[in-house]
Each structure stands twice: as C-alpha cells, then as structure tokens.
Amino acid sequence: MLLKKTLLIAALLSPSLFANAHDYSVGNLHIEHPWSRAMPPVAPTAAAYFVVHNKGSDADRLLSASTPVAGKAELHEHIHADGLMKMQQVQNVEIPAGGEVKFEPMGYHVMLFNLKQQAKDGERFPLTLTFEKAGAVEVDIAVHTDAPEAAGHVEEPHQH
Numbered sequence: 001m002l003l004k005k006t007l008l009i010a011a012l013l014s015p016s017l018f019a020n021a022h023d024y025s026v027g028n029l030h031i032e033h034p035w036s037r038a039m040p041p042v043a044p045t046a047a048a049y050f051v052v053h054n055k056g057s058d059a060d061r062l063l064s065a066s067t068p069v070a071g072k073a074e075l076h077e078h079i080h081a082d083g084l085m086k087m088q089q090v091q092n093v094e095i096p097a098g099g100e101v102k103f104e105p106m107g108y109h110v111m112l113f114n115l116k117q118q119a120k121d122g123e124r125f126p127l128t129l130t131f132e133k134a135g136a137v138e139v140d141i142a143v144h145t146d147a148p149e150a151a152g153h154v155e156e157p158h159q160h
C-alpha cells in the first residue's frame, strides 16, 4: 500500500515522464505502455515489452500471447548460461499478488515469429495477452526505435 502511494505521488510529480504512456486494465491486472523496438525490414523476429501490475490478492499467470501480424508469439526469458546471454521459451509467467512483472529488453518478452512485415517506428499493432485468472485483453503495441522514457532506462539494442 505504501509502495503504491509512493508510485502514485511519483507519477503526479513527473507528468512529462508518463505523457506517452498508454495502459490497459483487465480484472485485477494493469498493463502499462506496451511497446516494441522497430527492427530492420529483413529482421525475422520482433519482441514486445510491457509492465504488468497485479492489484489483486491472488497471483495470476500470463499464459500466452497472439497477434494478427505474426504467425507465432512465444513467451521468452533471457538467461545467463556459460557466460552468454541466451533466451528461451517459458510456458507461463507468474504475476505475483500485489506485485509487478516487467517485460523488457534482456528480460521477459513476447517473441514474435513469422512476421507478415516489420512494423515501422510510430506504428502500432494489436497483441492479445491471455491470463489464467483475469482472462484475455487486447493491447496496442507502440513501435519505437528506442525504449520509451516511461521504462525508466534505455537498454542497448540486442539481436535475437
């Protein structure tokens, strides 16, 4: 509760930081600023990122994602293995009660395969997220060249 209040005050004090944010609610979940990094037209894959807050008192789980712009969407995580960063598919991602999970570069992400075409900077495309308890919600993924300011930091680009 204290943490939530602090976040709210931070949001009120720095409106410019959140000016570009767009967000969605489904059940007890709140999904903030879904985005994807603009990729070269020849890139075979893309990744989608967002933050999920769980306001409820029960944990939920992100089970799957789908979008009309890609043939396949998988939930992925990055792991350190043998001194290298690798990514691997995960079956689901737990969203803890009263907590949040960040999908971000070098962390959890939704990986998009078999793209019909790469989205360009400034475009948006729909992504449906299906949660175990909250159900399904369609969000708009905003395509940017760089990580949005609301993410709080900028990561180095990485290739999949």
Ligand SMILES: [Cu+2]
Pocket (backbone or CB within 6 Å): 047, 076, 077, 087, 088, 109, 110, 111, 160
């Ligand atoms: Cu991936």
